[in-house]
Amino acid sequence: MNKAKFAGTGLAAAEQIYKERSLRARELSKEGKKVMGYFCAYPPLEMLTAVDVVPYRIMGNPRMAPVRVEAYLESITCSFVRSCFELALNNDYDFLDGFIACHACDNLIKVYNVWRHNFKPPFSYFVNVPNTTSPASLKFFRAELSMFQRRLESFTGRQISEQQLIAAIKLHNENRSLMREVYALRKPDPPLISSVEMNKILVASQSIPVEESNQLLHKVIRDIKARTESPTRKTIRLMIVGPEIDDSPLFELIEDTGASVVVDDTCIGTKVYWRDVEMKGDPLNNLAERYLNKVKCPRTVRQSTQNSAEDLDARFGHILDLAREFNVNGVILYILRYCDNFGYDVPELKSYLEKAGLPVFHIEDDYLVNSARLKTRVEAFIEMIS
Amino acid sequence: MAEESKSKTGAVKSTDIVKRVPRLIKTMLSETHEAKAQGRPLVYCFIFSLCDEIVRAMGMTPVWPENWAAFCAALHLTEGYLNKANAAGFSDKLCTYSTCGLGFDIMRSELGEAPPDSPFGGLPKPDVMIGAGLLLCDARHKWFQSAQQYTNVPLYNMGVMTPPYDVDPNEVEGYYIEYMVEELRGLVEFLEKVTGRKMNWDDLSHLLDVSDETNDIWYKAYQLRKAVPAPMPTEDALSAFAPNACLMGTNIALDFCRDLYKEVKYRVDNKIGVIPDEKFRLLWGIGIPPWYALMLFNLFEQRGAVFPIEAMYRPWEPVEIPKGATHPLERLAWRFYRRATYRHDKARKRSGDADVELLIDYIDDYKIDGVVLHRAYSCRTLHVGQLHQLAVLKQYRNLPTLILESDMVDMRSFSEDDVNSKIETFIEVLDAHKTKTTGKG
Numbered sequence: 001m002n003k004a005k006f007a008g009t010g011l012a013a014a015e016q017i018y019k020e021r022s023l024r025a026r027e028l029s030k031e032g033k034k035v036m037g038y039f040c041a042y043p044p045l046e047m048l049t050a051v052d053v054v055p056y057r058i059m060g061n062p063r064m065a066p067v068r069v070e071a072y073l074e075s076i077t078c079s080f081v082r083s084c085f086e087l088a089l090n091n092d093y094d095f096l097d098g099f100i101a102c103h104a105c106d107n108l109i110k111v112y113n114v115w116r117h118n119f120k121p122p123f124s125y126f127v128n129v130p131n132t133t134s135p136a137s138l139k140f141f142r143a144e145l146s147m148f149q150r151r152l153e154s155f156t157g158r159q160i161s162e163q164q165l166i167a168a169i170k171l172h173n174e175n176r177s178l179m180r181e182v183y184a185l186r187k188p189d190p191p192l193i194s195s196v197e198m199n200k201i202l203v204a205s206q207s208i209p210v211e212e213s214n215q216l217l218h219k220v221i222r223d224i225k226a227r228t229e230s231p232t233r234k235t236i237r238l239m240i241v242g243p244e245i246d247d248s249p250l251f252e253l254i255e256d257t258g259a260s261v262v263v264d265d266t267c268i269g270t271k272v273y274w275r276d277v278e279m280k281g282d283p284l285n286n287l288a289e290r291y292l293n294k295v296k297c298p299r300t301v302r303q304s305t306q307n308s309a310e311d312l313d314a315r316f317g318h319i320l321d322l323a324r325e326f327n328v329n330g331v332i333l334y335i336l337r338y339c340d341n342f343g344y345d346v347p348e349l350k351s352y353l354e355k356a357g358l359p360v361f362h363i364e365d366d367y368l369v370n371s372a373r374l375k376t377r378v379e380a381f382i383e384m385i386s
Numbered sequence: 387m388a389e390e391s392k393s394k395t396g397a398v399k400s401t402d403i404v405k406r407v408p409r410l411i412k413t414m415l416s417e418t419h420e421a422k423a424q425g426r427p428l429v430y431c432f433i434f435s436l437c438d439e440i441v442r443a444m445g446m447t448p449v450w451p452e453n454w455a456a457f458c459a460a461l462h463l464t465e466g467y468l469n470k471a472n473a474a475g476f477s478d479k480l481c482t483y484s485t486c487g488l489g490f491d492i493m494r495s496e497l498g499e500a501p502p503d504s505p506f507g508g509l510p511k512p513d514v515m516i517g518a519g520l521l522l523c524d525a526r527h528k529w530f531q532s533a534q535q536y537t538n539v540p541l542y543n544m545g546v547m548t549p550p551y552d553v554d555p556n557e558v559e560g561y562y563i564e565y566m567v568e569e570l571r572g573l574v575e576f577l578e579k580v581t582g583r584k585m586n587w588d589d590l591s592h593l594l595d596v597s598d599e600t601n602d603i604w605y606k607a608y609q610l611r612k613a614v615p616a617p618m619p620t621e622d623a624l625s626a627f628a629p630n631a632c633l634m635g636t637n638i639a640l641d642f643c644r645d646l647y648k649e650v651k652y653r654v655d656n657k658i659g660v661i662p663d664e665k666f667r668l669l670w671g672i673g674i675p676p677w678y679a680l681m682l683f684n685l686f687e688q689r690g691a692v693f694p695i696e697a698m699y700r701p702w703e704p705v706e707i708p709k710g711a712t713h714p715l716e717r718l719a720w721r722f723y724r725r726a727t728y729r730h731d732k733a734r735k736r737s738g739d740a741d742v743e744l745l746i747d748y749i750d751d752y753k754i755d756g757v758v759l760h761r762a763y764s765c766r767t768l769h770v771g772q773l774h775q776l777a778v779l780k781q782y783r784n785l786p787t788l789i790l791e792s793d794m795v796d797m798r799s800f801s802e803d804d805v806n807s808k809i810e811t812f813i814e815v816l817d818a819h820k821t822k823t824t825g826k827g
Contacts, residue, residue: 072777076479076763077770106766109522113551114774117738126550131519131527132543136568140547143561301517301527301543304534311534337479338766344484344528347475348535364477 010219011197017204022092024208025056029095034156036098039108041271041295042129043100044145044287049210050160050168051152057206057268058093059246060084062369072114078107078338079367080244085111088119098123098155104299105341123155133293133302142288165283171210172277178217179205179273185221186262187326189237190230195251195261197231202268203246232260236382239323241265242334243342249369250334257379263326265319271295298341315345316352323358330359330385337364359385396460397621397680400660403649404625410638411457411628415506421447422510427581430533432526433631435518436546436718439597440574442635443590444583450632454509455486459677459795463505467493468796476532481525482764482795488529491536514580516573517543523767542576545569548726551740555727566719590714593635600640604630604701607647612752615659616694617650620670621683627699665690666816669748671759672697672741672768672775674794682790682805689813695752697744703728742778749783756786756816762794786819788812
């Protein structure tokens with residue numbers, strides 16, 4: 001297998017990478033490149049790119065029922081994390097040179113040890129992200145990233161110069177900018193790109209080196225702009241909000257009902273792509289600032305201002321902004337069972353969006369998509385807002 | 387036996403000292419109401435999150451909703467609160483300490499006062515809340531943020547961090563300590579601003595001295611529990627934990643621990659055991675018990691098995707604070723950091739997991755024959771990773787293990803028949819294991 005397989009039109013290449021997600025990473029690994037798997041939207045990928053390591057997003061498979069994982073992770077563990085572990089047990093991640101987790105939630109903290117113990121990756125690091133955004137938290141996080149840098153340098157035997165880090169930040173900012181451009185193609189009504197296609201592009205982009213992802217996105221944008229008609233009919237426009245929704249069955253199910261997801265606030269979607277790293281000044285500080293302060297995730301508790309409306313805007317305003325920017329008719333709040341950080345926000349987020357005039361459909365479900373049951377409920381929601 | 391125990395769900399206690407605990411809890415909660423009536427600020431807090439002595443040194447009264455939920459569970463009075471929180475949109479999979487507390491906060495907010503039938507008169511509305519998740523526990527960050535919509539009082543969320551087990555604590559302590567000191571300083575400034583009260587640093591130093599002494603005596607008392615026969619069982623330790631957790635820094639907790647030490651020593655000196663014929667010594671592993679069904683410990687005892695020690699609700703090991711750390715906030719930060727990383731070094735050199743190292747230490751020190759864990763379905767913090775702990779433990783100490791499953795607060799998850807049958811089978815396994823390894827059944 002070689003890189004040429006992914007040549008051709010952008011959308012076809014994205015589809016191909018999506019279908020054989022680890023193919024390129026395995027190929028690079030065989031060529032001697034270091035590839036590291038990571039969980040969540042918090043590890044600063046720029047640092048991996050700067051040290052010539054390929055970041056590879058660890059994802060699950062909602063089509064595959066967990067079997068072997070039962071002996072390793074309790075049933076009360078987040079079902080996404082369990083799915084990832086199941087794939088690892090099936091050797092889906094056996095090519096990785098490193099494993100990077102972060103302080104995103106209790107589930108990831110716990111799985112870090114279990115993963116290290118069972119798969120013994122040559123390199124592992126737990127990025128300790130503070131839960132608050134105080135100046136002290138920012139200072140701590142910068143020091144933590146500095147430690148992460150030293151560990152990466154020690155493992156790879158390469159030093160990361162400031163210029164290399166700045167160059168990597170530039171590449172990843174470009175990547176984020178290009179992905180936002182793809183998202184923008186969903187603004188027309190009907191959108192120029194379906195949610196199933198979008199999901200595949202997101203998955204593909206987080207499975208290959210950033211330079212290749214940038215090339216892919218350029219081609220994807222060109223392909224979509226060249227379209228003469230939308231792949232979906234003009235219909236109900238939805239936003240999906242939730243944690244790790246990283247595969248297509250859910251989007252297929254929603255599109256089958258005749259609706260279209262046009263934007264998201266999920267851990268593989270806008271949380272990854274919506275805020276750039278500042279280019280001026282100390283690059284480590286800028287990375288700390290971007291990942292700690294600019295990524296809006298319920299796991300980070302922003303200090304209360306004592307003004308309820310302001311607090312809610314600080315926590316959920318970005319979701320409402322996206323909903324308005326993409327002109328959505330309703331929001332699906334898709335919460336994975338045992339995802340506590342998102343779970344606590346449900347009552348306030350639902351109320352916040354409904355007060356802003358947006359109908360909200362809240363589902364708490366397993367990562368393993370139960371199509372029949374879910375489809376009926378989604379259809380009922382669509383019918384209600386139609 | 388099952389029928390008999392169904393009528394009684396609390397554990398029969400062995401020591402006299404813990405019989406004082408219900409009264410201490412009642413007094414503590416009634417003082418909370420008195421403080422409210424006198425206009426002294428009340429602060430929602432979490433135990434072991436570094437704020438106890440700070441709050442007290444500023445003349446405020448800490449309130450412990452997490453522990454209040456456990457007290458309610460022991461009285462079987464949580465269902466209404468859980469249902470209320472679930473109806474408000476909080477999932478029944480979230481920490482049931484929190485949903486019990488949130489359900490109560492919603493009711494108090496709707497009624498303008500605690501519901502009339504609340505256990506211990508309920509909790510008065512706080513004036514301030516302090517969230518702190520330590521390295522783990524999402525609920526300790528998110529709970530009070532959610533509660534704010536019902537309390538409408540200021541909230542300070544504090545960062546308290548410890549490194550993961552594969553990191554040498556000495557290598558990173560500089561920025562971890564600096565961070566915690568800054569966060570604690572931020573907490574003091576915040577409390578001064580929102581309550582108008584000033585920190586008395588001398589008082590804080592004194593309270594730290596008292597809590598250090600309390601912890602030391604508590605620790606020494608539990609060292610005595612290594613004796614055979616076991617002088618004090620886990621069900622007593624679960625009660626003894628309440629004053630030590632909720633009244634740390636006060637003379638009440640200090641006196642309690644002094645008397646605890648005396649009684650345990652007396653029992654050891656006079657070879658007074660929990661049960662007459664101690665056949666098996668068990669370790670209660672890392673996991674929160676079902677507070678509404680602590681009689682399960684007696685079910686073990688009826689079969690000759692006793693729990694001389696527990697990996698939860700225990701005193702901290704004595705740690706050394708650097709001589710230069712003289713400011714009380716530095717003392718607090720160092721004390722927490724050294725305690726929380728006490729077994730990191732061992733973990734890096736052997737099992738890779740400090741929790742496993744704790745289990746190994748206790749198994750050896752307390753002459754343990756088997757390990758029992760309880761998995762509370764609503765808590766990922768302490769219960770995800772139990773399978774891993776046991777798998778790793780098996781590599782170093784091959785003992786029979788048992789996992790019981792239900793919840794710490796939600797009684798609906800508990801089946802006494804199931805627990806009984808699991809205990810029955812486990813005792814048989816213990817018996818067979820002991821026969822095989824020692825030749826003595």
